[in-house]
Amino acid sequence: MRLIKARVTNFKSVLDSGWFTVGDLTCLVGKNESGKTAVLEALEKLDSVVKERSSFRDTEYPRMNWSEYEESDKVDIGLSTEWKLDQEELKYLQELCGGEGVFTSDVITVVKNYDNELVWTLPLNVQEAVRLAVVNSGLEKTEKAELQGITTTKLLFRKLEAMDERTPRQEAFLSELKEKWSGSLRGKVVGYLRQRVPQFVYYSQYDRLPGKVSLNQLVQMQQANQLDQLQGSRVFLALLSMVNTTPVAISQISTSEQLISKLEAVETRLSKKIFKYWSQNRHLKVRFRFDEASPGDPAPFNTGKVFQTRIENMRHEATIRLDERSTGFIWFFSFLVWFSEVQRLHGENLVVLLDEPGLTLHARAQADLLRYMKTELVPNYQVLYTTHSPFMIDPADLLSCRTVEDATGEDDEVLGTKVGDRALSADGDTLFPLQAALGYELTQTLFIGKDCLLVEGPSDLLYLQWASEQLRAQGRTALDKRWTVTPCGGITKVPSFMALFGGNRLHVAVLTDHGQGDKRKVRELRESELLQDGHVFTADMYCDGAAEADVEDMLGRGFYTELVKATYGLTAKQAMPKTKPGDAPERVTSEVEDYFRTLPARVPEYDHFAPSRYLLEQASKLTLPGQDEALNRFEKLFEDLNGLL
Structure with missing residues (x-):
C-alpha cells in the first residue's frame, strides 16, 4: 500500500490543510511557524512506531475552537488518508471477496478521529460478494433459493446458523464461509488491510x-x-x-x-x-x-x-x-x-517523516543528505520531509514539493495551516526556497553549458520553455537545445554575471524586458564590450513595434490576461476587461499589477512567476486566445537566437 493523499484537520495550527497528494519523496516547504511540523505529527498519529505518539489528544485540538468543540457531542476527525493498493493486495482481496466485481477499486480511505478510532471507506460491494458466494456455493437450486435476497454477510451467517437442520452441503458452505470470512467479510478485509498499512516513523x-x-x-x-x-x-x-x-x-x-x-x-x-x-x-x-x-x-x-x-x-x-x-x-x-x-x-513497511532534516548542515552537506534520502530511503520507503532550505529541494523535481502556509482570509480571518498541492501556489516568502533552488541549479549549469541565454527571471525561462515545447511539437523552429537559459535577475546583473563567469569562455546572449527605465541600460549594454554585437535582444523587438514590452507581452494581452484569470481562479466578475482601457500601462504586467490592487483582499497577491508555472503545468489543458500569434513571435525570436550558434 502506498499513501497517495492526505488531509489534516483540527490539529494544532491546522484547521483544515486541504487534500494534498503524496509521492515517493514529498517535500513540505514553508516559512518558520507555518505549520509544517504539525502536518508531519498528524500523519504520524495514524500509526506511529512509538505507540505513545499514535493518539490524538484533546490538548492538541486547535485552542481557538476548543470551547465550542468541548461542549458539542461530535467527534472530530484529525487525519484523513487515501491509499493505493498494489497488484498483490488487490488480487488477494478480489479472491477473498469472490470476484473482480466485488472489490471495485484499488484506492481506499482511512480516517482517524479524536476518539482514536480508524474509519475505513472501502470499495466493497458486499451484496455482490454474498450473491457470488451463494452462486458458487455448490448448493442445490432449492437450497440456494432459501438464501435469495440476502444482502449482507451478517444476514447470510445468521440465516445459515438459524436453520434447524442443515444439509451436508449447507453445513459445508457455512464452514467454508467461517473459515474464509470469519463471520464478517468487511471485518476480514479491514483486518488484512490493517496489517498492510505502513507504520510511520x-x-x-x-x-x-x-x-x-x-x-x-x-x-x-x-x-x-x-x-x-x-x-x-x-x-x-x-x-x-x-x-x-x-x-x-x-x-x-x-x-x-x-x-x-x-x-x-x-x-x-x-x-x-x-x-x-x-x-x-x-x-x-x-x-x-x-x-x-x-x-x-x-x-x-x-x-x-x-x-x-x-x-x-x-x-x-x-x-x-x-x-x-x-x-x-x-x-x-x-x-x-x-x-x-x-x-x-x-521492518520495511514504513513511511518516514523527517522534520527539518539537516537544518544545521552546510549547503553541500544538505545536498549529500538529499542524495542519501533518494539513494537509500526512497527505493524502500515513502519519505515526507519539511524544509525551508533551497539546498534540500531538488530543482529537477519541483512538483514533488508542497507549499505550507499559515493562511488568512477576508478581514484577517484565521484559516490555519494550508498545504498547497501545486508546488507554486503560495506567497513570496514561502516560494523563495523553490525559486532559490531553481536559480542555484541553473547557475551551476553554466559551468557545463557553453552557450548561455540570460533572461531576467524564472518566469521568462518558463515562458521560453513552454513556447519551445509547443513549437517543437508542431515541427516548427524551437529554441536550440544547446542554449542554457539562465535567469540573472535583470539587465543590471549582466555585468556581474560576466565578471563571475566570463572566464569560462561562455557564448552569452541576453533577452531582456524593455521599459522606460531600461532603454539607457540596454543601450549601454549593447555599446559595451561584454557581449558580441547582435547578442542583446529585447522583448519589444517581437511585439509589433511596441515602445515598451516584457516577455509576457510576447504572449499577447488576451492570452496573458486569460492565463492570469485561470491561474488565480478569478470569477467572470473579477476578470480583467477584454478591451484594454485607454489609461492602462503599455506593458501587460503593469496593467495586471494595477488591476489586482482593485480586487478584494481574498484574491491572492499577483506575482509574475505564478502564471508562468501554471502555463507550464497545465499546457495540455489550456486553450488561450491568440496562442498562434504568440508562438509566431517566439518562433521569430528562436530563429534569431539559433542563428548565433
Whole structure:
C-alpha cells in the first residue's frame, strides 16, 4: 500500500490543510511557524512506531475552537488518508471477496478521529460478494433459493446458523464461509488491510547521539521510566542495539574483549555508511570507547562506566568526542544510527517523516543528505520531509514539493495551516526556497553549458520553455537545445554575471524586458564590450513595434490576461476587461499589477512567476486566445537566437 493523499484537520495550527497528494519523496516547504511540523505529527498519529505518539489528544485540538468543540457531542476527525493498493493486495482481496466485481477499486480511505478510532471507506460491494458466494456455493437450486435476497454477510451467517437442520452441503458452505470470512467479510478485509498499512516513523532535529553517556545514569533513568528526560537516549539505545546489547548488560560487563570486537565491527559499518555520503571530510573514522569513570570528572561521569563516541581525524591523528564535532555531522551520524534500529525493529513497511532534516548542515552537506534520502530511503520507503532550505529541494523535481502556509482570509480571518498541492501556489516568502533552488541549479549549469541565454527571471525561462515545447511539437523552429537559459535577475546583473563567469569562455546572449527605465541600460549594454554585437535582444523587438514590452507581452494581452484569470481562479466578475482601457500601462504586467490592487483582499497577491508555472503545468489543458500569434513571435525570436550558434 502506498499513501497517495492526505488531509489534516483540527490539529494544532491546522484547521483544515486541504487534500494534498503524496509521492515517493514529498517535500513540505514553508516559512518558520507555518505549520509544517504539525502536518508531519498528524500523519504520524495514524500509526506511529512509538505507540505513545499514535493518539490524538484533546490538548492538541486547535485552542481557538476548543470551547465550542468541548461542549458539542461530535467527534472530530484529525487525519484523513487515501491509499493505493498494489497488484498483490488487490488480487488477494478480489479472491477473498469472490470476484473482480466485488472489490471495485484499488484506492481506499482511512480516517482517524479524536476518539482514536480508524474509519475505513472501502470499495466493497458486499451484496455482490454474498450473491457470488451463494452462486458458487455448490448448493442445490432449492437450497440456494432459501438464501435469495440476502444482502449482507451478517444476514447470510445468521440465516445459515438459524436453520434447524442443515444439509451436508449447507453445513459445508457455512464452514467454508467461517473459515474464509470469519463471520464478517468487511471485518476480514479491514483486518488484512490493517496489517498492510505502513507504520510511520518521525525524526526531528533534536534527536542527537550524545558524545558521552554515563551508564549508571542511563540505567537509573530507564528503570524509573524517565528516559525521555535524557536527551539523545533513544539514539544511544539504538547504537547499543547495533551490537546486540543493553545499558544494563553493558554496565555489568566484566570482560571487554567481546564488546570491543563488536564495537569495532559497528565502527567500520557506520564509517562506511556515513562517509559514502558525507563529502565534507572523508578523513574521519568512528571510534567507540568504554571506560571506568574518572573521579575527577563532573557528575554523572565520575562514577561507574562511561561510553564515548569519538571521531578520529586520520589526517591529524587525533580524536574528539562526537558532541564536539559540527552539529550537522552529529545530526547525520545520529540519524543513520537511529534509522538502522528502526529498520531492525519495524521492518520495511514504513513511511518516514523527517522534520527539518539537516537544518544545521552546510549547503553541500544538505545536498549529500538529499542524495542519501533518494539513494537509500526512497527505493524502500515513502519519505515526507519539511524544509525551508533551497539546498534540500531538488530543482529537477519541483512538483514533488508542497507549499505550507499559515493562511488568512477576508478581514484577517484565521484559516490555519494550508498545504498547497501545486508546488507554486503560495506567497513570496514561502516560494523563495523553490525559486532559490531553481536559480542555484541553473547557475551551476553554466559551468557545463557553453552557450548561455540570460533572461531576467524564472518566469521568462518558463515562458521560453513552454513556447519551445509547443513549437517543437508542431515541427516548427524551437529554441536550440544547446542554449542554457539562465535567469540573472535583470539587465543590471549582466555585468556581474560576466565578471563571475566570463572566464569560462561562455557564448552569452541576453533577452531582456524593455521599459522606460531600461532603454539607457540596454543601450549601454549593447555599446559595451561584454557581449558580441547582435547578442542583446529585447522583448519589444517581437511585439509589433511596441515602445515598451516584457516577455509576457510576447504572449499577447488576451492570452496573458486569460492565463492570469485561470491561474488565480478569478470569477467572470473579477476578470480583467477584454478591451484594454485607454489609461492602462503599455506593458501587460503593469496593467495586471494595477488591476489586482482593485480586487478584494481574498484574491491572492499577483506575482509574475505564478502564471508562468501554471502555463507550464497545465499546457495540455489550456486553450488561450491568440496562442498562434504568440508562438509566431517566439518562433521569430528562436530563429534569431539559433542563428548565433
